[in-house]
Amino acid sequence: MTQRTRNWLLLAPAGTWFLVMLIIPLSVVLIFSFGERAPAGGVVPAFTFEQYANLPARWTAFKNTMTLAPIGTLSALLIAYPLAYFLAVKVDPKWRTILLVLVIVPFWTSILIRSYAWIFLLGGRGIPALLEWFGIEGVRLINTPFAVLIGIIYGYLPLMVFPIYVSLDKLDKRLLEASSDLGAKPWRTFLQITLPLSIPGIATGCMLVFILLMGEYLIPAMLGGGKVFFVGNALVDLFLQSRNWAYGSAVAVTLVVVMLITVTIYMRLINRLGANRDDVSIM
Amino acid sequence: MEIRGYIGDASPVNNKVIAELRGVSKRFGDVLAASDLNLSIVEGEFLSFLGPSGCGKTTALRMLAGFEVPTEGEVLLDGKVVNDLDAYHRPVNMVFQQYALFPHMTVAQNIGYGLRQVRPRLPKAHIAEKVSKALDVVQLNGFDDRRIWEMSGGQQQRVALARAIVNEPKLLLLDEPMAALDRKLRKEMQIELQNLQRKLGITFVLVTHDQEEALSMSDRICVMRDGRIVQIGSPQELYDQPNSRYVADFVGTSNFFDGKITDQDGTLTSVLLDNGLTMQGKPVGQLGKGQQVCVSVRPEQMKLHRQGEGLNVVVQNRIFLGEHTEYLVMHETLGEFLVLSPRQSEPDNGPFNAGDDLLVSWASDTALIFDNI
Numbered sequence: 255m256t257q258r259t260r261n262w263l264l265l266a267p268a269g270t271w272f273l274v275m276l277i278i279p280l281s282v283v284l285i286f287s288f289g290e291r292a293p294a295g296g297v298v299p300a301f302t303f304e305q306y307a308n309l310p311a312r313w314t315a316f317k318n319t320m321t322l323a324p325i326g327t328l329s330a331l332l333i334a335y336p337l338a339y340f341l342a343v344k345v346d347p348k349w350r351t352i353l354l355v356l357v358i359v360p361f362w363t364s365i366l367i368r369s370y371a372w373i374f375l376l377g378g379r380g381i382p383a384l385l386e387w388f389g390i391e392g393v394r395l396i397n398t399p400f401a402v403l404i405g406i407i408y409g410y411l412p413l414m415v416f417p418i419y420v421s422l423d424k425l426d427k428r429l430l431e432a433s434s435d436l437g438a439k440p441w442r443t444f445l446q447i448t449l450p451l452s453i454p455g456i457a458t459g460c461m462l463v464f465i466l467l468m469g470e471y472l473i474p475a476m477l478g479g480g481k482v483f484f485v486g487n488a489l490v491d492l493f494l495q496s497r498n499w500a501y502g503s504a505v506a507v508t509l510v511v512v513m514l515i516t517v518t519i520y521m522r523l524i525n526r527l528g529a530n531r532d533d534v535s536i537m
Numbered sequence: 538m539e540i541r542g543y544i545g546d547a548s549p550v551n552n553k554v555i556a557e558l559r560g561v562s563k564r565f566g567d568v569l570a571a572s573d574l575n576l577s578i579v580e581g582e583f584l585s586f587l588g589p590s591g592c593g594k595t596t597a598l599r600m601l602a603g604f605e606v607p608t609e610g611e612v613l614l615d616g617k618v619v620n621d622l623d624a625y626h627r628p629v630n631m632v633f634q635q636y637a638l639f640p641h642m643t644v645a646q647n648i649g650y651g652l653r654q655v656r657p658r659l660p661k662a663h664i665a666e667k668v669s670k671a672l673d674v675v676q677l678n679g680f681d682d683r684r685i686w687e688m689s690g691g692q693q694q695r696v697a698l699a700r701a702i703v704n705e706p707k708l709l710l711l712d713e714p715m716a717a718l719d720r721k722l723r724k725e726m727q728i729e730l731q732n733l734q735r736k737l738g739i740t741f742v743l744v745t746h747d748q749e750e751a752l753s754m755s756d757r758i759c760v761m762r763d764g765r766i767v768q769i770g771s772p773q774e775l776y777d778q779p780n781s782r783y784v785a786d787f788v789g790t791s792n793f794f795d796g797k798i799t800d801q802d803g804t805l806t807s808v809l810l811d812n813g814l815t816m817q818g819k820p821v822g823q824l825g826k827g828q829q830v831c832v833s834v835r836p837e838q839m840k841l842h843r844q845g846e847g848l849n850v851v852v853q854n855r856i857f858l859g860e861h862t863e864y865l866v867m868h869e870t871l872g873e874f875l876v877l878s879p880r881q882s883e884p885d886n887g888p889f890n891a892g893d894d895l896l897v898s899w900a901s902d903t904a905l906i907f908d909n910i
Contacts (some may be wrong), residue, residue: 431604432637434624436651436704446650450641 280510286503291380295497307505312505315488316512318474322484325469326406327414327460333407334414334459339448341415342422352417357412365409369476372408375402376477397479405473410466414459421455422448457524461517468513485509554616555580555740556601556708561610562764563596570596572764574610578708578742583734585743585751586763587787591857594744597761598710601742603627615707625654630701631710633680635717636693644696645681648672651704671703674733691722698730702737709734711743715750727754748788752776760784780821782907785833792839792874794832795909798824806906808832816846818904829909836863836877837902841889846894852889862888866897 255263275457287305289297341353360368374380376395385393395401425448433443472488478487485505556578557764562570571593578584586594599605600612603624611618619627628653638647645668652664672678675695678689688696694714701709714730715723731754734741745751752772760767760783762773768780772788779785782793796810798820808818808830816832824830841850841864850866853873864876876897878888889895 426637428633428635428637429639431624432633432639433650434630434632435602435604435631436700437625437654439625439649439654442654447639 283503284293287507289500291498291500297499305501315485319484327464330414338415397481401477402482405477409464417458419454421452553580557613559611559909561607564608583741585755585758587751591762593764598744628707630706632697632714634712636697644683648699675699709739728855791833817901818906820906831909833905836875839876839899841895847898852893
């Protein structure tokens with residue numbers, strides 16, 4: 255067997271997977287998006303831009319996704335970084351494994367069940383009732399963008415914590431001593447050494463959370479109560495309820511395009527940030 | 538010029554104590570890493586902490602740097618107690634074992650790091666000038682914009698050195714700086730480091746487990762064992778007048794013969810060896826009759842000859858060292874020991890060979906007798 259055939263054989267499983275699971279479905283969706291709605295649901299093949307012309311009707315879904323996804327990512331980052339820092343730098347190594355497991359414990363239950371728990375917590379008999387008991391009345395949490403944000407942060411936190419934890423854990427602690435030895439106070443050591451060297455972890459975490467958030471539909475559906483909906487919810491609605499596959503495909507294609515653009519801009523930004531640091535590849 | 542010593546002057550010896558350890562102990566949980574250390578470091582000297590791993594030498598260095606706080610005792614810098622002064626406030630810099638250079642900065646950025654932390658801020662041009670001078674001192678001109686991982690081990694070490702000396706520290710601490718270098722490079726760096734120290738006049742404190750390194754570079758050596766200082770002195774003092782078997786063994790090589798004191802007369806003491814022979818030597822410290830001791834003789838004090846007085850030995854092995862030849866010889870009751878023989882003292886018919894029957898002798902006053910602990 256030549257080296258060449260061996261290489262192709264090694265690539266075959268992944269290539270097949272890529273073709274069957276990504277290229278073909280995406281092509282089908284793309285073709286559908288130019289079609290028309292069949293009377294009984296489904297698609298009549300055609301070549302029309304009618305579906306794309308209708309996109310503004312779903313503007314709110316795009317707006318919600320494009321605001322809550324970045325805000326959610328940023329919030330998750332702000333909460334995850336100190337946690338990851340604590341786990342990687344501060345905590346006694348003998349407790350580290352236990353604490354890391356605790357971070358992923360929520361993943362052992364379905365997000366559906368965990369979201370129900372949040373419905374209760376944020377609902378009338380949960381936190382608002384508690385606040386009322388303290389004399390703060392009229393607080394409404396459930397079915398608001400805030401509730402969705404809470405759900406997002408809760409659901410995606412571990413995905414943010416782990417990449418940052420790994421990059422901080424890899425960080426040579428003697429560099430921190432060296433910085434201190436050279437006269438940098440702890441805060442300046444953090445800004446000049448720890449933070450720049452953990453950028454790869456931050457970049458990976460944000461990327462992971464942001465991309466998954468763009469396609470999120472369960473959390474807005476449960477905690478947004480139909481008032482705060484994402485593009486994902488619009489898709490579920492169009493494909494499963496109204497059975498308007500052509501329009502649904504147009505929305506899906508648009509989401510993919512928006513995502514591609516945002517991620518490209520993001521990568522450019524990150525790489526510029528790390529332009530003078532080839533030592534650690536960002537992606 | 539405020540950059541002291543960059544002009545190049547001899548090592549200043551004004552006997553001013555720049556740093557001091559007073560009864561310093563350090564405990565990590567149940568482990569006593571350093572115990573009752575007392576030491577004065579004189580301005581401009583090159584002092585080494587020498588000892589095997591775990592002897593507390595690194596702990597001592599880290600207490601001077603401010604990374605560890607002593608459990609007991611006082612650390613003084615420039616006459617002030619600095620026990621509670623954080624590392625970033627101490628006028629002390631360190632060259633780390635694996636250099637700990639910042640991977641996301643260039644060579645120049647690494648070297649300028651300490652200067653950039655100074656408040657109020659130093660002018661950029663001033664920093665650039667000092668960095669370029671430091672690069673000059675370690676002979677890395679033109680490497681300013683190099684990345685750390687583009688540098689060889691030896692070059693990285695120079696960067697680490699420049700990063701420390703650019704701040705003109707009162708003490709430059711070196712934690713086994715040569716451990717990661719190969720033998721040849723290590724030799725070169727030892728000479729360079731010594732020259733640099735003379736040129737800059739900065740006080741160097743080196744930690745090493747390599748006796749050769751300590752002997753060749755230091756003005757004074759502080760030999761440590763199990764968290765304690767065993768002996769402090771110049772390399773010659775430690776070599777010629779070790780105060781214990783431990784120092785005699787650790788500094789240089791020595792042959793040891795165990796026995797018991799039988800007679801003390803004048804300056805020489807007689808020892809009855811465990812195997813029945815009697816030897817004489819100079820006692821070190823307070824030793825009494827009947828005490829278990831060892832007689833220590835340096836290999837170079839022993840002389841090999843074919844005729845005359847001496848112990849009968851057979852040459853087992855010969856190692857040619859250039860100016861000297863090292864012989865492993867065997868005595869029927871003393872066992873094997875080493876003899877170092879200078880070339881010119883060897884007979885005309887060339888060096889001795891394995892299997893040769895020879896006589897070995899030494900002057901009794903070159904043998905030292907130590908308490909056998």
